[in-house]
């Protein structure tokens with residue numbers, strides 16, 4: 341998918357699901373909602389959500405675990421169904437985000453416009469949430485940022501056929517709706533709920549990690565960016581919203597590092613590991629977490645909320661080694 345086609349796609353994928361949400365709200369207002377719609381929505385939300393969080397993000401972008409070719413293909417297809425962009429482009433932007441998070445060159449930092457004030461703050465939030473996708477000038481070269489994936493013919497196939505896979509993700513829930521509801525109408529509303537509404541909710545949950553997750557929330561680790569943890573978004577984002585933990589340990593398969601930090605994606609990886617379907621899962625032990633908590637790094641300074649980094653216990657030059665542990 342070249343730059344211009346990608347741009348047209350972004351425009352469509354931002355507007356069409358929104359129209360779908362309006363249509364679904366009208367149906368709901370008229371009390372037209374069936375079990376088949378709920379099943380189509382939940383089933384597709386799980387497939388696409390795991391595709392993006394476990395597949396695109398933890399497996400492809402950060403190599404947090406290893407798995408077989410069939411599962412890599414499954415995650416590439418499931419991630420594409422998420423409709424957030426082809427695996428190659430998504431991963432290239434994301435690795436770039438980690439390299440220069442909240443600094444010049446970050447594709448979606450809410451802090452690029454450093455003007456003070458609420459208006460500029462809201463502009464930054466919009467840019468980090470969705471606005472950056474409309475920047476025609478913005479390109480992250482996959483050959484530069486993810487040569488490993490650019491060499492992978494399965495990932496290239498999924499990326500080249502991305503638009504078809506998005507379409508599959510809209511038609512498939514129609515059949516789920518039909519299987520449960522047994523009426524032609526259940527096919528159509530299955531596509532509406534499991535396709536368009538699901539894309540809208542799933543994408544905004546991911547976008548919120550980039551926007552809200554760099555402005556509001558708590559910081560356990562003093563990372564050299566403004567990443568924050570937001571527990572309220574953990575379910576919808578499959579654990580991606582423990583974003584400060586993630587920036588501290590980008591390669592960790594688990595983002596919810598404490599037992600009470602729900603991370604559905606990490607649970608799935610653990611189950612797959614127990615079934616011997618994934619291996620070489622990267623985990624960060626408690627000692628390394630404590631060590632990292634003691635490291636202080638300067639940040640750009642929060643805009644709406646004051647930055648609250650972990651209290652610096654030691655600031656020696658040596659403990660800054662390994663701060664930027666990117667991919």
Ligand SMILES: [Zn+2]
Pocket residue numbers: 437441550554567583587
């Ligand atoms: Zn981030």
Ligand SMILES: [Zn+2]
Pocket residue numbers: 397401402434438586590
């Ligand atoms: Zn990441």
